[in-house]
Amino acid sequence: MSVRVRGIYATALTRLLTDAGVDVVQASGPIAARFDDEFAVARAGATVETTDDGQGVGVSGDRETVQRVLGELRGVGRDTLAWADPLPEGAVYAGEVTETLGSGAVVDCGDGEGFLPYSNSDDRVETGDRVQVQVVDGAAPWTDGRPVLDGTVAVRGELLTLSRGGTNTATATGPAMLDVVAADPREGWGVSWEAASDDAGFDALAAALEAANERAAAIDDALGAAEPVGEGEPRRQADGGRTTWVWFGRESRFALDGTRRQVTTTMRGHHRVKAGSRSASAAVDYVEALCDEPGSDAETDFPFAVTARQFGPQTGGSLTLGHGKPDGRLITLGRADVQSVDPDGTVTVEREMSAGGSYDALGVPKEAGDVAETKLKEGRWWYPTVYRDSEGATKGTYVNVCTPVEIFPDTARYVDLHVDVVKHADGTVERVDDDELDAAVAAGDVPEELAEQARSVAAAVASALS
Structure with missing residues (x-):
């Protein structure tokens, strides 16, 4: 290991x-x-x-x-x-081009979409083309990016890269490398030595080449048994x-x-x-x-106060809410105006709401002129949002239970833990979405220890609001 x-x-x-x-x-x-x-x-x-x-x-x-x-x-x-x-990185797909952009193409791989830069393809690609691609760089689920694809099938590493159909090349180490390394690249594959190989011993390079050969053999076997790229639906041809x-x-x-x-x-x-x-x-x-x-x-x-003063957020600026979901997605809840930044780590933001629909769990309509005031505190497992109408009357309070809030210069970040507490305008307190938390635990997205903390926080917040 x-x-x-x-x-x-x-x-x-x-x-x-x-x-x-x-x-x-x-x-x-x-x-x-x-x-x-x-x-x-x-x-x-x-x-x-x-x-x-x-x-x-x-x-x-x-x-x-x-x-x-x-x-x-x-x-x-x-x-x-x-x-x-x-x-996963290294997996090979028979994909279909669904869209062409300025610098590359979007490819449906069956397991999801990837991005094929034009520079990573020997041939010109158009919408509807069927292509064989390999994942070379993944994308975290909380980002907007797509995994990066390459038209060359290879076993890539920091010491060497073994390319299917390639030729043996060299870096600063020189073309004689294969003369002193006690291993040869698999037939039909070419080896190129990466910069880090200059500091590695010959035994280490031989071991790396042998491991790459084993991986190359597995890819050859998988591709040999796979349907041609142009047939069938987009699908994985070889595991990474x-x-x-x-x-x-x-x-x-x-x-x-x-x-x-x-x-x-x-x-x-x-x-x-x-x-x-x-x-x-x-x-x-x-x-x-x-x-x-x-x-x-x-x-x-x-040192929250010093950090905020030096880098933000600051009063008069703005802040987005990076509302992470337990399944890895990130939803950005708009940009809010920063009203105050307190030394204890509390940042108060306001958003003016648009008319249409209703507020979750509160059951009251969103109307023009409504204002949402959110108080975020660094390290706290929850944060409240108070909704008021254009006259300043409270329409209700929604308390989001989440992982401890982190307030970065441009965004407040956390992962929503589903269970929440609401306080209606008439003073009634209600705890909601416990079933969604239970489902996230059953799905393996939220560890039981974290779920217990969320339930404990929700109980404490409901008690304090009652």
Whole structure:
């Protein structure tokens, strides 16, 4: 079991996985400098990489290795959630082009849609064309992106890439590499050596090539038994490994702070701040570099007031609500005006509502001039929204129960836990959607421990409102 780890969670996850007996390989320079252990430059059975938005990680690779890694990551915190990608990296599909865009084509793969950049296809593609494609880069379910596809079928890795129908090429290591590596590429496949191979030993390169050959043989067998691309519905022709997306909630990020603190200087809220913005991430690095002793800032509270003042949100600005769903989707609940930002982590926002329909669970109509006032507090497991009409009269209060709220510069982020509490204009308090939470638990989207916390929070909120 070996993994390659990259991104803002790399130090914490390297410590977590190595303590669990998982070999971390191809460590970056900063990671290698923080640990006493030496990290081999060898093939990784899986890659753990931070998502572009910093909200979590993607874990992709051999099924057994991914499963082992997930077993460790799920234990980080009760608000760590994971979703399997229906289009795993490495899977090969017989797809159909459904739309052409400026830079590429949308392809129906049967298990979902992918995006084929024109630069990843040797031939011109048009709507209705049937194409053979491979998933090369997945997309987290909470983003709007599609997995990226490539028309070349290959076994891709950090040390080497084995391409079906390709020729043997070289990088800086030189064309004589195959003369000194005790393995040959599978017949019908060509090997190209990636930059990381320059630092790997010959035995490690031979092992990586042999593993790639095994994967190539499995692909050849699957494609040999598959229907031609132009026949039948879009479908998977050859399995990849496994790709799973892991989202870290606020509690989990703070837990990872503690793990990272075992290795190097780590301010409280390290991962919470880094997940917010690149400029904030750079500021964290600077602050920690000034600390003389590891953990010297560990006992201070998360510096919400300073973070908000420096990076946002700020009064007079705006904020969106990143309403995550337990199945991995993200719904953005519009942009609201920031009315106030308090040092205790409370941000009050207002939205003017449009007429039409009614408010969920309250059963009162949405009318022109209605205003929704939402109070979000960093770290709290719920937030209330009060709806008022144009005259200021209260139409009802809706309290959303969720994973602990995180308030980033541009958005407040959490995962909705279904169960909610409403207070009607006449003072009646009602708890709703317990059945949806039960269904999410049964579906495996919400762990039972997290569901129990949601029920406990809902009971406390209902009691306080009664």
